[in-house]
Amino acid sequence: VYTNERVGLLISVYPQVEFAVPGGGGVAKGLAEPGQIVTLPLMLSKEFHEFTFVVNAGVEKPLHDSESDVAGTLGIGFGRAITRKLAAMVEVHGEAAFAAGPERLVSLNVGLIRGIRHVVLYAKAGRSLVSSDNLSHTYLGLGLKLLIHPEEKK
Numbered sequence: 001v002y003t004n005e006r007v008g009l010l011i012s013v014y015p016q017v018e019f020a021v022p023g024g025g026g027v028a029k030g031l032a033e034p035g036q037i038v039t040l041p042l043m044l045s046k047e048f049h050e051f052t053f054v055v056n057a058g059v060e061k062p063l064h065d066s067e068s069d070v071a072g073t074l075g076i077g078f079g080r081a082i083t084r085k086l087a088a089m090v091e092v093h094g095e096a097a098f099a100a101g102p103e104r105l106v107s108l109n110v111g112l113i114r115g116i117r118h119v120v121l122y123a124k125a126g127r128s129l130v131s132s133d134n135l136s137h138t139y140l141g142l143g144l145k146l147l148i149h150p151e152e153k154k
Contacts, residue, residue: 008047
C-alpha cells in the first residue's frame, strides 16, 4: 500500500481467505476449522540502521461457523541481517477472540531466513508464554520458497 525507501517505511494490507479442502476430512479430524475464515492483516515495517522493526496486526472473521468468534492477532518483532544472505528475527505474537471468553495465546518466536540462489529457507521455533488451556506449547516450523525468474528475451 505504501513504501517510502527514503525513511525505510513499508505498510501493506494483504487480505486472505482460508478454507478446508472439501471432502478432505480435515474438519472431522480436528486439523482444520469448519467454514471459511476471512483475514484482513496489516503489516508495518520500519528499517533502522541496526535492525528492522515489524508490527503485524489482523482481524479474522469466520464465515458459516456459528461456533467461532471474530478474533484479532498482533505480532511485534525485531530482525537483523547477520550476513548478506542470512537474517534472524525475534517476535512476540498474540491472538485472542474479541468476544468475552478465555480463548487467547501469547508466544515468543525466533526465526532464521537464508537465501541460496533461487531458494529461500525459513526456520522458526517458539514457545507459548500465555495460553487459554494453561499448558506450555512448543512450535517448530520450516519453510521453503522457490524464486522463479522468467528468462528475458534477447
